[in-house]
Structure formats: C-alpha cells, structure tokens
Amino acid sequence: MRISYSSLDNYQNCPLKYKFKEIDHIKEPKSKEAVFGSVLHDTMKFIHTPGILSPTMDQAMEHYSNIWNPAVFESPDEERAAFSQGVKIIQDYMKKNNPADFNVANLESRFQIEIKDDKNESHIISGIIDRIDKTEDGWEIIDYKTTKKMPSQEKVDNDLQLSVYLKGFLSRYPKEIENLSKIKVSLYYLKHGVKLSAERTVEQLQKGEQIFLDTIKLIEAEKFEPIVSPLCDWCGFQNRCPMWKHKFKELRKIDTEEVNSKIAEYIELKSAINITKERLGKIQEDIMNYLDQEGVERVFGENGIIARTLRKTYKYDDKKIKELLEPLDKWKDVVKIDGIALKNIMGILPVEVRSEIEKAKVVDKETRSLVVKKK
Numbered sequence: 001m002r003i004s005y006s007s008l009d010n011y012q013n014c015p016l017k018y019k020f021k022e023i024d025h026i027k028e029p030k031s032k033e034a035v036f037g038s039v040l041h042d043t044m045k046f047i048h049t050p051g052i053l054s055p056t057m058d059q060a061m062e063h064y065s066n067i068w069n070p071a072v073f074e075s076p077d078e079e080r081a082a083f084s085q086g087v088k089i090i091q092d093y094m095k096k097n098n099p100a101d102f103n104v105a106n107l108e109s110r111f112q113i114e115i116k117d118d119k120n121e122s123h124i125i126s127g128i129i130d131r132i133d134k135t136e137d138g139w140e141i142i143d144y145k146t147t148k149k150m151p152s153q154e155k156v157d158n159d160l161q162l163s164v165y166l167k168g169f170l171s172r173y174p175k176e177i178e179n180l181s182k183i184k185v186s187l188y189y190l191k192h193g194v195k196l197s198a199e200r201t202v203e204q205l206q207k208g209e210q211i212f213l214d215t216i217k218l219i220e221a222e223k224f225e226p227i228v229s230p231l232c233d234w235c236g237f238q239n240r241c242p243m244w245k246h247k248f249k250e251l252r253k254i255d256t257e258e259v260n261s262k263i264a265e266y267i268e269l270k271s272a273i274n275i276t277k278e279r280l281g282k283i284q285e286d287i288m289n290y291l292d293q294e295g296v297e298r299v300f301g302e303n304g305i306i307a308r309t310l311r312k313t314y315k316y317d318d319k320k321i322k323e324l325l326e327p328l329d330k331w332k333d334v335v336k337i338d339g340i341a342l343k344n345i346m347g348i349l350p351v352e353v354r355s356e357i358e359k360a361k362v363v364d365k366e367t368r369s370l371v372v373k374k375k
C-alpha cells in the first residue's frame, strides 16, 4: 500500500474522513484554516530560502500579501482578522528567528520510505518535511504548525509524525543513523511562537513503523468508523457524514416536519427530566434537614411514607486483598480494568504503550443511546 503521512494522520483522526478522501476520491473543499496554514507555510519557505541576502521583514510581508487568498473567508471582518493574525505571526517569527542565523539544507523536502509487514509485503510512506537545518553538531528537522492548541512536551517526545519524518530524513542521509542523538526533531507552533523539540532512539523509530503497519492493517480491513471531535469543525465532508448531514437537511430538500417535531419533543422531555432531577435534589435536602430537626427517620404524608436509609459503600486495601486472593487463583476474577481511568491516562502514555493498549481492546457490548446537546 502507498500512503502519505497526512493520509495516515487523517485516518487516525477520523477513518470515515480518510475513506471519503482516499477511497471514494471525493474532493474536499479547502477550509479557510487550511488556506491560512498554506499561506503561512509558503511565507516560511520564502523567509528561509537560501540566498545571498536573507529577506527583510518588509519583503516577507510583501510576499505574504501577494499570496493572500481573501476568497475563502465569509465576511470582510473575518478576512481582516485572519490577515492581521498572519501579519503578527510573521512579525513575531522574524523577531525571534533571524533567517541568516540558520543553515537551511532543505525546504519542503519530499521523502518516501519503504516498510515491510509481517508477511514481508512492502508499504510506501511518503511525506514532505517543511525544513531541514544543518546545525553546529548535527541536524534539525522542523515542521510548522498553525493549530491553536499546543501539545505537551511528553506528546512531542512520542509524536508519530516526527518519527516518520526522521525516517524520511534518514532515507536521504542514511549515514546519519550513527548520530541519531545529534538530530533534533521539532514542531514550531507559529500561533504561539514556540518550538517544541525532541530526539528519537532507534527503538522509537521501529515502534513508529509498527504503528504505521497497524494502521495500514485497519485500512485494509476497511474499518471506517466516523470519530466526532473538534476537528469536525474543519471537515469538508460534514454534509455527507452520518454524524452531521442531518444538519444540512434543508439543502437535501427532505420533508422533515414529523421528525423535527419528534426531535423538539425529545429535547423538551430530556430537559424536563433535568429540571425534575434538580427540584428533587432540593426537596430531598429540605426533607433531610427536617428529619434532623425532628430527630426522626420516617415522615408520613397523605400519599405515602418517606424513610431515610443509610447505604454504605466500601473500598478495600488492594495490596492485602491481592495477597489473600492470588494464592487461591481468584485475584483475576475480581480485578477489572477501569476503562475511564485508562482513557484519562492514555494521553500521557508513550505512543508504543498506547498502541499496544489499543490492540488489546475488544468490543465487549454495544448499546445505542441518544445524547442531547442543547443549542
């Protein structure tokens, strides 16, 4: 299989989006964020293109203005705000990074690497590295990011993209594998003006390859479930996606009167349940206070009796229980993985551990429910 890093990234973020793009070959309209990102990438390339003289701030600004694309914005105000944000990003960048201080070896460098799976089948991964610098004692591989959110250093230390890019770099400079510790891999967050860097070991590179192979297996098995996330806001396939397309029903000209009234009633009932729950909580508190005040545990009303009961929940000393149950081969019967706790720590686990955990996951049972998100 041939796959680019960005397609793999697409698959990991939302398999269905990958399918729309790569399998069904549906053209995705470019979002304004994507256009803004490419204008900034192009300007970074202009700033760092090696020449006799490095570009000045004015020249960088002129380049930025020339390639600016106002057509993608919805209103003149939105366009002005985006343009000014770009100006500030470039100004801040150039103040912090004098282009003359860098020894740029390659810009937008394309790579292809070959990896083999357990059946000895070859797969080709391609990508484009934004910038490769020759540093005093080694190299630096840099990828620019225009996202609002910045990851933790821990995430950068395990970032798959940087491992793949380093492999791409090594395919061009194979001897540098001897000096791995002198190659820095960096993500430059332009909106924050912050560069996060890390290094990689040979083991990390191999594990990165394995993640790629695991993802390829999922694609080949045609697993294309949608994943709703904040990234949906930038997805050009919302009007086809089962998680969103109902929002575009007017465009699809479907008679939705009946379903609309059911949706409205369902949301109203759900909200009535919430109001009732809140009211019940308040009355319960008042009755508890009354029971305390009167020194009684039951109260009698016209339509029934309310009694106060005490329910206790216990927790156990894990170590002690383990010592007692393990010799009886019963420990594993009572220990259960807490899925929520596991999900909470996933983000800080090394990428290879996360990948192994994902592989150890199987569907236990499936239930469908309705979740209301009020406007």
Ligand code: SF4
Binding pocket: 014, 016, 017, 226, 227, 228, 229, 231, 232, 235, 236, 237, 238, 241, 242, 243, 244
């Ligand atoms: S809208 Fe969201 S869930 Fe649907 S395809 Fe796009 S990214 Fe996936």
